[in-house]
Amino acid sequence: MKPKAQITMFTVVLGVSIVLNFFSFGRLYLNSDDDPDLTWTEDAAEEAEAVASIKCSGHGMAFLDGLVSVEGKPVCECHACYTGPDCAGVIQGCFIEADSGDPMFLEPFWMQHASGSTIVLAPWHRMSYDLGDGSLISKELETRIHKLHEITKNANTDGKYIVFGAGSTQLLNAAVHALSVDNDPAASRVVASTPHYPGADRILDSDNYDFNGDTYTHKNDIGNFIEFVTSPDNPDGQLRKGILEGSNVKRIHDFAYYWPHYTAIPYPTDEDLMLFTLSTLTGHGGSRFGWAIVKDKAVYEDMLKYMSLSTYGVSKETQLRALKLLDVVIATAGREMFDFGYSTMKERWGKFSKVLSMSKRISCQQFDPLRFCNYFQELKGPTPPFVWLKCEREEDVDCNAVLKLVNMIDWP
Amino acid sequence: MKPKAQITMFTVVLGVSIVLNFFSFGRLYLNSDDDPDLTWTEDAAEEAEAVASIKCSGHGMAFLDGLVSVEGKPVCECHACYTGPDCAGVIQGCFIEADSGDPMFLEPFWMQHASGSTIVLAPWHRMSYDLGDGSLISKELETRIHKLHEITKNANTDGKYIVFGAGSTQLLNAAVHALSVDNDPAASRVVASTPHYPGADRILDSDNYDFNGDTYTHKNDIGNFIEFVTSPDNPDGQLRKGILEGSNVKRIHDFAYYWPHYTAIPYPTDEDLMLFTLSTLTGHGGSRFGWAIVKDKAVYEDMLKYMSLSTYGVSKETQLRALKLLDVVIATAGREMFDFGYSTMKERWGKFSKVLSMSKRISCQQFDPLRFCNYFQELKGPTPPFVWLKCEREEDVDCNAVLKLVNMIDWP
Missing domain, CATH: 3.90.1150.10 (Aspartate Aminotransferase, domain 1)
Incomplete structure (x- = not known):
């Protein structure tokens, strides 16, 4: 090759090489401000992504704290009626348990919104019993709950108090204590209208108080009553109001299903004691998080006392998780989650x-x-x-x- | 410049450029097996590291769900008696509340062990009410608890059952129910030996059952008793055994402080019903996690039933966190944490x-x-x-x- 041609070729190759160098150096060092190097979080992040990448055919999932193989690697945990290492096998003659619900229909929504709602939990996060101010309730999360009801238009929370509980189960117990005469659950009769879900009487008929059955049978009775009203009702789906009347009647309104994926929201509810739960709102039943919206200050304080004696409040990691999930819901004024939820439910009802x-x-x-x-x-x-x-x-x-x-x- | 010299120079520059290219490409792509690119976890990891990097002078901390500035950035939450944006200011005339404990002395240990015990929590982690098998108790965590007692030599768990609760508070209530005659807490008298910590009678004297005061005053009484034994005792620090005798006496042993950072471990305890809590073991009071070790199957099943009716088990994110923390403890057979804990306590007692x-x-x-x-x-x-x-x-x-x-x- 002639020197001139050689020089031209060198120039071209060098040019390409320099361009590649600029590109690589740019990727390696210039983005460092936007994309800092991770240190103590990196192993956990890699572990989480590795577990999430395990394929279970859409009929199961591998978990960070789940089953592991003999080599110690996480493996698929299959949904009911599925089997095999990737959950692709169907168990013949398998029975479907239709005895209770588990709102897993929102799981795909959260998989689509992974990056906004993932939490990196440092081992030193909120080790203390309280939140620094002596309170067991996160102020930030309380603010989000007010905002959530405001955008969803399903409850009027103005001037009302909020109590956190481990799901509405615990809050129901707290409410019965707080509403009972002299805080003695035995002094009031607890009633609920039929039909109600099979779990209701198990919970209501607990050791602490007697469940006196159907509200209608007590319509003309005199005495102290605590009426439990579920709206929309499980199982019939109807919006309900209280039935009993009089100054000795207190009500607990369970609004677990009063969200746009399950029912039209004709008006914001404005009752004295309303229960809501994350389980039916975002599908996180495993987190055991619910809240009560309480009008009366004395009832609120009695419920706080019950929560303090029963479990000393709700786990701080659960409160953090609820906060992050609600932030994702609120970011689109609920539209993305409720659109997904409603259309999934509608499609299932169609089938x-x-x-x-x-x-x-x-x-x-x-x-x-x-x-x-x-x-x-x-x-x-x-x-x-x-x-x-x-x-x-x-x-x-x-x-x-x-x-x-x-x-x-x-x-x- | 002569063409030959030009070619030599080009060759050298090209050589350098190609070497640089190899280096950059190597860093960008060849390490990918050891250090995969993160996707959906990256934002959360960066957020966690950014919050953790906020300096609060060792007298406070910023949290993911904590106070934020007007610009929405997390700010320091100062410990009692400290103030200022970086918690460096001392509040003059501030009172120290010595009314209850908060085992924050282990916080520095967890900051030193960040990478092994950090959790990345995907929004779809354990959304279901149960753990797939209908159970509310993580098998993996149960295994770790057996292992923990085996290495610490503080309790014999062989052939015994484990119940999880939201701290030992809830487990104490569950145990009183399970040990009461006909599961009716009013049918048994609950007693504890003085001196006991001020919180004990608040918890024991709850709505559900009567606290009958000091055990010694009932030493010759006949009837159904539930004796609550704290060992080492709070506040005197002594190892204690039960006092009452007879077939109508049931005991609940609170071993919250029976860990090597607080006391010598002269023998593994082997009682019928023993309570432990993460709060005093790892310092995570905010997580509300405890466990009962139960010998009798019927008592175990009654406690499980109570847990199911009270809160439907313990939050899944709390169970995952407890698992990760115990893994770190177990990795060195407890040595690192107990050495740190004991030497810190000893130093404080010295001062x-x-x-x-x-x-x-x-x-x-x-x-x-x-x-x-x-x-x-x-x-x-x-x-x-x-x-x-x-x-x-x-x-x-x-x-x-x-x-x-x-x-x-x-x-x-």
Whole structure:
């Protein structure tokens, strides 16, 4: 090759090399301000991404604290009726347990919103019993809950107090104590309208107080009553108000399902004691987080006292998680999550109704007509996360036995 | 320049450029196996490291869910008696609240062990109410607890059952229910030996059952008793056994302080119902995690039932955190944490005793002589996390008033 041609070739190769160098140096060092090197969080982040990358066919998941192989590697934990190392196998003759709900339908939503709602929890995060100010309740989380109800238009929280609990189960116990005469649960009768979900009487009929059954049977009774009102009701999906009247009647309103993915929101509720839970809002039942919105200061203080004696408040890591999840919900004024939730529920009801319409033996509850939803600003029907089945044939006295024929098990 | 010299120069520059390219490409792409690029965890990791890097002079901390500035940036939350943006200011005339404990002395240990015990919590982690198998108790965590007692030699857990609770507070309530005649807490008398910590009677004298005061006053009584035994006892630091005898006496043993940082471990305890808590073991009081070790299957099942009705188990994020923390403890057979904990407590007792020895007005409890610790394999004295003060002058009837003179406030 002639020297001139050689020089031209060198110039080109050198040019390419220098350009590549600029590119590499740029990627390595110039982005460092936006993208700092991680130190103590890196191993945990890699571990979490590795566990999340394990494929379980959409019928299971591997967890950081889950089952591990003999080599100590996390493995898939399969959903009911699935099996195999990647959960791709179907267990023949498997029974579906239809006895209680687990709002896992929102799991795909959270997988789509991983980066905004992931938490890196340092081992020194909130080690103290309280939050520095002697309180067991995160002020930041309290603010988010007010904001959440404001954007969802499902409850008026103005001037009301907020108590945190480990799910609405604990808050219900706290509320019964606080509303009882002299804080003695035995001095009041606790009632709930039928139909109610099978879990309600288990919880209400606990050691601490007697559950006196259906509200309607006490409509004309005199005495101290605590009326438990679930709205929308589980299992019939109807919006409900209290039934008993009089100054000796106190009410606990369970609004676990009063969110736009399950029902039209015709008005913001404005009751004296309202319970909500993260389980049905974001699908995080495992976190055991709920809150009560309380009008009366004395009731609020009694509930705080109960929480303090029962568990000394709610775990700080749970409060942090709830905060991060609500931040994601609030960021789009709830639209992304409620749109996802409502459309998923609607699609499932579509499929379910189609299958049920083919049967003359089993039917389900009739729903209220469409109502105007102040949140979605349009007419919506109920899309509850439960169904109330009925066996239509007179000879089918044992409806559970009929369900068993199609591999479903109801409340044992 | 002559073409030959030009070629030589080009060759050298090109050589350097290519070497640099190899270096950069190597750093950018070849390390990818050891150090994979993070995706959805990166923002959270950066946020956590940024919050952790905020300097608060060792007298405070900034938190992910903590106070924020008007610009929305996390700011220092100062410990009691400190103030200012970096907590460097001392509040003059500030009172020290000596009414209850908060085992924050282990915080520096966890800051030194950040990378092994940090958790990256995906928003889809354990959303379900249960752990897939219908259980509310992580099998992995249960295994670690058995291992922990085995290495610490402080409790025999062989063949015993484990129940998780939100701190030992909830487990104490669960145990009283389970041990009561017909599960009715009113049918048994609950007693504890004096001296006991001021919180004990608040908890024991709750709505659900009556606290019948000091065990000694019932030594010759007949009837159903539940005896609450704290060992080492708070506040006197002594190892204790039960006092009442007979087949109608059931015992709940609170071993919150039976760990090598607080006491010599002369033998593994082997009682029927033993309570432990993460608060005093690792210092994570805010997590509300404790466990009961139970010999009798029926009592275990009753406690599980109570846990299910009270809060439907313990938050899954808390269980994951406890697992990670115990893994760090177990990795060195407890040595690193217990060495740190014991030497910190010993140093503090040294300083405290020196100050106290200068006073003739206030004294503290006398300690048991040194005992052989099976864990440390040497003689150790007690180094409890509490002190039992006594006012020596006859005229100092109100000991609290004396403490107030030196800016300390006891139980209000």
